[in-house]
Amino acid sequence: MTAAATGTATAAVPRAPGDPAPAAPGPTPGPARSRTVPAVVWALPPVAVLALAFLYPLVLVVQQSVTPDDGGGVSLDPYPDVFASEVFRDALTTTVWLAVGSTVGCLVLGFVLALVIAFVPFPGGRAVARFVDVFLSFPSFLITLALLFIYGSVGMANGLWTDVTGAADGPFHFLTTPGGVLLAEITYFTPFVMRPLLAAFSQLDTGQLEVASSLGAGPVRIIRQVILPEALPALAAGGSLVLVMCLNEFGIVLFTGAKDVTTLPMLVYSKAILESDYPAACVVAVVNIAISVGLYVLYRGVSRRAGA
Template identity: 55%
Template sequence: MTALLAQSSDAPVRPPAARSAAVWWAVPPLAIVLLVAVYPLIRVCLESVTGVGTQSSWASVLASEAFRDALWRTVAIAAAATLGCLVLGTFLAVVLAFVPFPGSRLVGRLIDTVLALPSFLVTLAFTFLYGTAGAVNAAIAGVTGDRAPVLNFLYTPAGVIAAEITFFTPFVIRPLLASFSMLPRAQLNVAASLGASPLRVLRSVVLPEAWPALTAGGSLVLLLTLNEFGIVLFTGAKGVTTLPVLIYTRGIVTFDLPGAAVIATVQIALSLTLYGVYRLVFARLMAQRGRASTDVAVEPSQ
């Protein structure tokens, strides 16, 4: 026992100088983040509360029907697009991870390619495909002989949601594929050997392990769709005015900078609130998983 104490006392202790040097290395990236990201947001918030006529701007903006409609439309589109991304992304991730088929690796690479493209290109592709003069309507007109476009959803909220689902689904697929790759195949083999159906294995073994990745991907998609501007603007959907589009209209088109700052402050507060809720839910989820793993490890020893 004395020898162990002597060895522990002889263990090297990190000198304070090394710790202070490590702290100084964190100063440059922190300064860049504060200058590039935090400072503009603070300026926008300060402009909404300290500029000329800010009290009347807050009152007029919050009381306007256009702001309330844009807020509701933004939340509704973001929620619907996130739900669609979760459903489609989970299905595609399960197929790519557990259903081998020729060309699955190529499909995975194509999904990764979508992440490198700007969002408005998806809307442009949708216009060529599903627009009133797009390829699909032209093909239907060639079969039926009807010149009126059959598909006319692109310039509605449904078209915006479909474009956002197409673009943001890879943000759900990638975390799920990473989570599935870490899943022990022995668990799947044992469940299958006990007579469990593939659907039950998916529900009881695969999805419980993928909840953290699914939560992370869904939260990221919700934040991105909540602040999406390019898809809504390039769609040109009439009556689909979200908060980012309203900020653009107030600040760039009508030069109402105080009003735009007020709406931007609301957008920032909404995004930060959702991010805080995500961090809280994710922390509790990981804590529950940690307690469950501890219980499983303790039970055999007992």
């Protein structure tokens, strides 16, 4: 008799009255369940570091900008005082026009340079494209120092001028003017526009360019009708990033020595370090942070649409 038949026969035997009921079959033993750490536990360390390194100082800045009054509450007196000052209004205006001007200059120059690198074959073009990535890691004051060595009061250009003409002083003194700050920012931030543009151009179907050229379209028309529409998302993402960074730039303005150029970061430095007016410095910092966060939200939205 087979085992199946034996099991069937055994199951078919009726249970006598008074016999205990058979025990129910227990759960089949299996591998022990692994104890996973909740996700909130892994999130606690980075949140704690973020809170200590960023959120806590930010709270202190906001708290310092609202000084306690005699009644134990808070007073917003520093805000109208700062907003009414001509120095703050001039700094805000200078910051905005420098950031916008630098962004426009970076967009135009970056688009032209990216076109040349991507579509004009020349020896060393690939090395230049790699250098753009390296350039992004340079600190801003390094580029400013390089410009000072060339166009500064005792730079090479003025030295060459005095050697040739015998004059006591050279003609190049524009680095200490708003135009010099604008030039330095465009020089430093242009690669931040070129990088997304070069990535966008590498994804462009060259067949479209060949078809447009075979139909008689000139270079300007190809750029306007074929290349530029494909580059608009990258231009918007790079331009938004440059605008945010120019708004908060401090090193370039400081190292150029432009005493007549006061931006919001320079005003924070002046109020806190030179004048020891910490409530006013915190008010300016809060305004700068609010503008920066707004522009950063805009940048993230543009980058998300551009697929960056």
